[in-house]
Amino acid sequence: REEGFTGSIALIERDPQFSHAATTLSCASIRQQFSIPENIRLSQFTLKLFRRLKETFGADADIGFREGGYLILAGEAGLPILKANHETQVAEGADIAFEDAGQLARRFPWLSVEGI
Structure with a gap:
């Protein structure tokens, strides 16, 4: 409603217990690194919602x-x-960085960058 949507939403899930669904198995993380703009926007919407959850719904x-x-x-x-994909993500406003192996090695000294 806040975004102007006036329709209805139906969720159709093959696994009604969500025991094999991607969201259930994802460790509850949200990423914006998709190749499709709509997926990036969905993640950004959810991220904004989670960031203001307590403000909107209470402590x-x-x-x-x-x-x-x-x-x-x-x-x-x-x-x-x-x-x-990075170009698509940046165009959609994703807060991401594109780094080469040297930058990654400096940022994450524990990471083996061989082959990256």
Whole structure:
């Protein structure tokens, strides 16, 4: 409603207990690194909602959400796809960084960057 939507939403799930659903198995993380703008926007909407959950619904609405991050890696063969996806993500306003192996090694000294 806040975004101007006046329709209805139906959720159709093959697994009604959500025991095999991607969301259930995701460790409750939210990422914006998709190749499709609509998926990026859905994640951004959810992230904004989670950030203001207590403000909107009260102090008892704490779901224990803690922001972390994603690290998506690619070798030489995957670099064109990674770059194209990055361009889409930035165009959609995703707060992400594109780093080469040297930058990653400095930022994450524990990470082996061989083949990245």
